[in-house]
Amino acid sequence: MGGVLVVELTQSSVEPEPADDATLPARAAAAAPVDHSKEPSMSHVRRTTLLMMLGILVTTALAVAHDFWLVPDAFQVAADGELVLRGHTSSAFPTSESAVTPDRVTSARIVGATDEETISALSTQDRSLVLGHRPRTAGQKIVATSVGWRHLKETAASFRKYLVLEGAADALARYDRAGQLPTGAIVRRYAKYAKTAVEVGEGPRAYQREAGQPLEFVPLTDPSDVRSSSELRFRLLFQGQPLAGALVHAGIAPARGKPATADLNLTTSDEGIVSVRVGPAGLWNVRTIHVLPAPAGADADWDVHWATFVFAVE
16 A cells, blocks of 8 residues: 555454453343342343443443543743643543654644744653644644544454444444445544644734644634633534534543543534533543545545544633
């Protein structure tokens, strides 16, 4: 494939990892002594087994979906200050399980109200990608980072399972109805795009400027003005056009030592707009995934695009 690294993913390689008893209490119950005099019918067993399998899939979905976020060390710096941001990759916002290496970054930019700058200081620290830059001008800045394609070869069954596990069951149903789902082995490629907004001193607003990412959230209200119990609106763009009917998830980072709260599950309007009613103060994110057949002539059969936007609520 012209120098593209393709990793083969067989059906067995995407089977869920065995969960421990704390994760799946039903499994512990199944290990207890059984009174065969009260043994359930086979149909009941099949139903119970199906429910357990669905539970494993849901649990695995939380473990395998790896979003990419840009988390600033500070959302406000002095006019001559340095911006430091960390690229985090995991399924639990805003933690990071592994660091994206700088060679995978295809674009790292700062977009101001009237200017743009390239971020060239990229490194890794522990499990994070680190971006550093001292902007030339003051004002609000949109920081946008894109991570390039990775390719995987997998079976048709594995692709179906992937769509469910990554929260794209709507795409699975849509392509199934259209008869577009693969019946043989495919190559799937994915790319990730992250954005956030920061303040450098005081100056003009930039929140409505597009970064030109294939899939991106563009705020329609100023993220710096959002307060607890207020609303922040975004337009979701794909290839520069509004993306209607897309599933969007929004959530807050859990407080230290506290469990994560349930995300908001939203759908974009016909104009690609989604309104997020934020709750408590803290670090928030919106995210989505867009799955579609790769364009003709591409080095893959299916494309998967991930997008996130991180903002702070006071």
